[in-house]
Amino acid sequence: MGLLIDGKWHDQWYDTKKHGGEFVRESAKLRDWVTCDGSPGSDGQRAVPAKAGRFHLYVSLACPWAHRTLIMRKLKGLETVVGASWVSPLMLDQGWTYHEDEGASGDPVNGVEYHRELYTLTDPHYTGRVTVPVLWDKKEERIVNNESAELVRIFNDAFDEMTGNRLDFYPADLRKTIDAVNEDVYEHINNGVYKSGFATEQAVYEKHVTALFEALDRVEARLAENRYLAGGWLTEADIRLFTTLVRFDAVYYGHFKCNFRRIEDYPNLSNYLRELYQWPGVAETVNMEHIKRHYYYSHDTINPTRIVPKGPLLDFGRPHDRERLAGQGVRKKG
Numbered sequence: 001m002g003l004l005i006d007g008k009w010h011d012q013w014y015d016t017k018k019h020g021g022e023f024v025r026e027s028a029k030l031r032d033w034v035t036c037d038g039s040p041g042s043d044g045q046r047a048v049p050a051k052a053g054r055f056h057l058y059v060s061l062a063c064p065w066a067h068r069t070l071i072m073r074k075l076k077g078l079e080t081v082v083g084a085s086w087v088s089p090l091m092l093d094q095g096w097t098y099h100e101d102e103g104a105s106g107d108p109v110n111g112v113e114y115h116r117e118l119y120t121l122t123d124p125h126y127t128g129r130v131t132v133p134v135l136w137d138k139k140e141e142r143i144v145n146n147e148s149a150e151l152v153r154i155f156n157d158a159f160d161e162m163t164g165n166r167l168d169f170y171p172a173d174l175r176k177t178i179d180a181v182n183e184d185v186y187e188h189i190n191n192g193v194y195k196s197g198f199a200t201e202q203a204v205y206e207k208h209v210t211a212l213f214e215a216l217d218r219v220e221a222r223l224a225e226n227r228y229l230a231g232g233w234l235t236e237a238d239i240r241l242f243t244t245l246v247r248f249d250a251v252y253y254g255h256f257k258c259n260f261r262r263i264e265d266y267p268n269l270s271n272y273l274r275e276l277y278q279w280p281g282v283a284e285t286v287n288m289e290h291i292k293r294h295y296y297y298s299h300d301t302i303n304p305t306r307i308v309p310k311g312p313l314l315d316f317g318r319p320h321d322r323e324r325l326a327g328q329g330v331r332k333k334g
Ligand SMILES: N[C@@H](CCC(=O)N[C@@H](CS)C(=O)NCC(=O)O)C(=O)O
Pocket: 001, 002, 003, 027, 028, 060, 062, 063, 064, 065, 066, 129, 130, 131, 132, 133, 146, 147, 148, 149
């Protein structure tokens, strides 16, 4: 894995030494929006107008951040409106690739071999990490946005007029609750597993893994009373937690040493995970083969033999008990 500096590829692992053994995630840099009419995004940032067939989503099926956007694309009925391609699960010295022999889809839009080429096509002098997901604008021939949290919001709103899909995963009156939950879940769970797993100092690992399990306890308690994280409605907060939970027992527990407990050991979290997995459309976005191969094979500082474990034997399709709590599904706009 590596990064671009002034448009040139450097094969380089995260520099944790610079931060006392900490993994520090770089902020996404390409942050324009897509809105229904091209008016600026909620932060005043430039936007381009939504059009069927104009945009293409590039993801990794292994990546929890990319997975959020794939679920939203599915639940918002965008599959015929926004195309999608996925990289190989192996992220090695050339970074993400579209090598079909390794399980990638190939790239039907730009025909690139390496994901980083999408970044240098956008800006020949790009400096920064080369991450998935990205949303490509075929008209302006550039990446519009490479921040999954914003792509989730774009998919929630921008294409509604053409799809007629009115589902609202970020309803105005629940935003305060959603934002607060997102902050805790992002800091301690979504990113917490990475901060634990990529730590290169014992004390740093222990600090983050402890904070991770404290946050899981908070969520477990919340889900004892609430069907979903923001109450009775399923929102983006649930999608964002789901993508970490579904990887947890197979990857984060072992590979990232997040092993106080498995998700299976939490009554509420495990039932909640199964309910979301069984939500129509969601299971089709989960690819355990890509997930396991990516982490165990690509992070050779953590798993130098690159042996991918056969287990654990997981069955997210078995019944859950969440019907005991009141739930209304997904809110509709208007
Ligand atoms: N802020 C980004 C983070 C995305 C991200 O870090 N993706 C990982 C894959 S799980 C990646 O592509 N990493 C490559 C690298 O850091 O070099 C988002 O949420 O969209």
